[in-house]
Amino acid sequence: MAVEFRDYYRVLGVPPKATNEEIKKAFRTLARKYHPDVAKDKKTAEEKFKELNEAHEVLSNPESRSKYDQLGADWKPGTRPQPPPGQAESRYSGRGVGGEAYDFQFEGTGFSDFFEQFFGGRAARPGRASPFDPHGAAEGANGSDDQDAPTLRGQDIQGDILISLDEVLTGAMRSISVRRTNARTGREETQTYSVRIPAGVRAGQSIRVPGKGGEGLGGGRAGDIYLRVRYAQHPDWRARGADLVGHLELAPWEAVLGATVPVRTLENSVSLKVPAGTQQGHQLRIRGQGLPAGGGKRGDIYVGVSIQVPPRISKEAERLWKQLAAESTFDPRRNS
Numbered sequence: 001m002a003v004e005f006r007d008y009y010r011v012l013g014v015p016p017k018a019t020n021e022e023i024k025k026a027f028r029t030l031a032r033k034y035h036p037d038v039a040k041d042k043k044t045a046e047e048k049f050k051e052l053n054e055a056h057e058v059l060s061n062p063e064s065r066s067k068y069d070q071l072g073a074d075w076k077p078g079t080r081p082q083p084p085p086g087q088a089e090s091r092y093s094g095r096g097v098g099g100e101a102y103d104f105q106f107e108g109t110g111f112s113d114f115f116e117q118f119f120g121g122r123a124a125r126p127g128r129a130s131p132f133d134p135h136g137a138a139e140g141a142n143g144s145d146d147q148d149a150p151t152l153r154g155q156d157i158q159g160d161i162l163i164s165l166d167e168v169l170t171g172a173m174r175s176i177s178v179r180r181t182n183a184r185t186g187r188e189e190t191q192t193y194s195v196r197i198p199a200g201v202r203a204g205q206s207i208r209v210p211g212k213g214g215e216g217l218g219g220g221r222a223g224d225i226y227l228r229v230r231y232a233q234h235p236d237w238r239a240r241g242a243d244l245v246g247h248l249e250l251a252p253w254e255a256v257l258g259a260t261v262p263v264r265t266l267e268n269s270v271s272l273k274v275p276a277g278t279q280q281g282h283q284l285r286i287r288g289q290g291l292p293a294g295g296g297k298r299g300d301i302y303v304g305v306s307i308q309v310p311p312r313i314s315k316e317a318e319r320l321w322k323q324l325a326a327e328s329t330f331d332p333r334r335n336s
């Protein structure tokens with residue numbers, strides 16, 4: 001099946017020579033616009049948000065970006081390009097009942113076919129006899145290791161799944177499809193499964209779907225599916241274990257005098273008290289509003305203070321700032 005090239009630079013609206021900071025800034029701007037929590041058209045926004053995450057996933061990593069740039073330069077419509085050097089395709093083969101060879105591909109994981117084929121983490125997982133054995137693992141007819149009556153356990157297969165922080169917070173059910181293509185006949189078969197995303201799942205963990213991998217041979221058990229969790233980038237928050245880390249922008253007078261400011265968490269808006277004299281870079285904590293930490297507990301939210309200076313001020317404001325400067329005895333170069 002032909003795979004359509006994804007122009008990740010166009011998705012983020014940046015030129016191919018964009019710096020890493022420009023890529024991150026473009027993502028944050030667009031992600032805030034298309035985040036499903038704030039967009040009016042939820043379905044369209046959800047698809048756009050996935051595209052933005054996929055583009056950021058590739059372009060924010062120097063290694064994958066380099067491979068992507070090389071792949072784009074070699075891409076010819078209507079052809080089946082080879083993966084960039086050092087990048088294995090995400091498709092993989094296994095043996096089904098009767099020894100037939102099959103290719104497996106996922107759908108519904110939050111990534112496009114293009115990403116899955118060239119940048120996904122697809123692999124065969126170890127069987128019981130030999131790690132990464134493409135033919136499955138030998139076992140007895142009753143699931144034992146009796147080599148006098150060998151059967152073949154089906155191949156375990158692994159892929160990536162994109163999980164939003166909202167799904168990490170509450171848990172979710174996702175519909176995942178596996179397309180199996182007979183490598184000899186080209187016949188395709190697609191099966192769809194409901195996969196439970198547990199609340200508090202961590203990036204890098206694998207969600208197991210038992211018995212839905214490659215078919216066994218000679219009465220052997222079917223293999224399993226393992227979906228490796230990747231966190232979708234959030235426009236405001238970054239996960240650090242069960243904690244969430246972000247930024248809080250303050251006006252100079254809020255930092256000097258103190259203030260109570262609204263902070264939007266994953267669930268709602270909370271009021272955060274900013275102490276008088278808060279310094280640039282200081283971290284403020286909101287307890288118990290992070291991700292599930294186990295045992296019914298949740299992590300915290302940490303916001304790093306960023307003091308913003310008005311780019312333009314009125315004549316009256318300028319007069320007041322000059323009056324403050326004249327009356328103040330504070331010297332940042334002497335008092336630091």
